[in-house]
Amino acid sequence: MVNLILFGPPGSGKGTQSANIIEKYGLIHLSTGDLLRSEIGGKTPLGLEAQKFMDQGLLVPDEVVIGMISSKLDANPEAAGFIFDGFPRTTAQAEALDKLLALKKTAIHTVLSLEVPEDELIRRLLERGLTSGRSDDASESIVKNRIVEYHNKTAPVADHYAKFGKFRKIKGDGTVEATFELLSKEIDELVSVRA
Numbered sequence: 001m002v003n004l005i006l007f008g009p010p011g012s013g014k015g016t017q018s019a020n021i022i023e024k025y026g027l028i029h030l031s032t033g034d035l036l037r038s039e040i041g042g043k044t045p046l047g048l049e050a051q052k053f054m055d056q057g058l059l060v061p062d063e064v065v066i067g068m069i070s071s072k073l074d075a076n077p078e079a080a081g082f083i084f085d086g087f088p089r090t091t092a093q094a095e096a097l098d099k100l101l102a103l104k105k106t107a108i109h110t111v112l113s114l115e116v117p118e119d120e121l122i123r124r125l126l127e128r129g130l131t132s133g134r135s136d137d138a139s140e141s142i143v144k145n146r147i148v149e150y151h152n153k154t155a156p157v158a159d160h161y162a163k164f165g166k167f168r169k170i171k172g173d174g175t176v177e178a179t180f181e182l183l184s185k186e187i188d189e190l191v192s193v194r195a
Helices: 015-025 032-041 045-055 064-075 090-104 118-132 140-162 176-194
Strands: 003-009 028-031 081-085 109-114 167-173
Touching: 003 015, 003 028, 003 140, 003 176, 015 028, 015 176, 028 064, 032 045, 032 064, 045 064, 064 090, 064 176, 090 140, 109 140, 109 176, 118 140, 140 167, 167 176
Parallel strands: 003 081, 003 109, 028 081, 109 167
Antiparallel strands: none
């Protein structure tokens, strides 16, 4: 089993690369947003709990999200591994995830961070804004704020995994294919070590 976290600021191509990784390595995509929608839609106890917080405009507590991740892991015992998307966003979440995975006799094996210069991110997002109609991609000042917010929030999580030698920066400003080749090289090394 290989468990990855893919990091990347808005516009880094994280969505595209996640899809490529899932297709090539057979990993299960673990998006906390999707998990929340699925649990709420299924009216599970965790979903009902999450709904109570969301109805009050509150963030769903980490324990509830960790519970959902635990359920997803248990439901896929034969998985080749998981790619985590949108979680962890804080050091506390990273520590809680590490504890959960240790209980399941596994771990996060690497964090791959797509590194793209800010001017390229801005160019990509504004271009996407023209074609997608997404309001958060339409203004340069909003785009810059999103990038700053991303770096402020994820830097501590990156530091957490770097302490354990699990953080890798990947050059993400090349073509989709070139970036995927760099990601694959890292994952192939991991897979061969774990085989």
